[in-house]
Amino acid sequence: MVNSPVTLTDSLSPQTSMQDVLAAFPGARRALFRKYHLGGCSSCGFQPTETLGQLCERNGPLPVAEVIAHIQASHEQDRQIEITPRELADRRARGETLRLLDIRTREEWDAIHLDGAEFVNQELVQSLMGTAPRDALLVFYDHDGSASLDAAAYFAGHGFTHAKYLRGGIDAWAQEVDAKVPRYRVE
Numbered sequence: 001m002v003n004s005p006v007t008l009t010d011s012l013s014p015q016t017s018m019q020d021v022l023a024a025f026p027g028a029r030r031a032l033f034r035k036y037h038l039g040g041c042s043s044c045g046f047q048p049t050e051t052l053g054q055l056c057e058r059n060g061p062l063p064v065a066e067v068i069a070h071i072q073a074s075h076e077q078d079r080q081i082e083i084t085p086r087e088l089a090d091r092r093a094r095g096e097t098l099r100l101l102d103i104r105t106r107e108e109w110d111a112i113h114l115d116g117a118e119f120v121n122q123e124l125v126q127s128l129m130g131t132a133p134r135d136a137l138l139v140f141y142d143h144d145g146s147a148s149l150d151a152a153a154y155f156a157g158h159g160f161t162h163a164k165y166l167r168g169g170i171d172a173w174a175q176e177v178d179a180k181v182p183r184y185r186v187e
Helices: 018-024 028-036 052-058 064-079 085-093 106-111 122-131 146-157 169-176
Strands: 099-102 117-119 137-141 162-166
Parallel strands (some): 137 162
């Protein structure tokens, strides 16, 4: 059975595939792992074609309505650490102090990156954790926004009150703000 992709205005159901859950709610894997220990490792993982109902049934069983409510509530929390490409462009144009942090691969960084961005490596993470003010505006970006959401949530969880992720990543930036930034596909 193939489900049509879920949109944020649709409600989740037991028949929704995990692929569609993750497409509509990018932080769902983190939310499921945090509360139910699902999806973080091979012993608790799930397949993209598995439905939410199947996942709940084989792991408890868990009450599907509760799991859906948790995914939706976690998504609303994730939206608090989101910054849109237009909002970021406006803040940069106003000269607001912020750190733009690129968490993509070295190859992606070398091919193209946003002006003023810093390439995130282990040394930079250690420096940020050790010396960056906890109220600094940190904006993480990746290709499509999925990994940068986790990076921003990690820093927010460590007390950074203005850790954000660029919704849609550099791809959305290229579409919505600066068409001169080349778009690419990650394979």
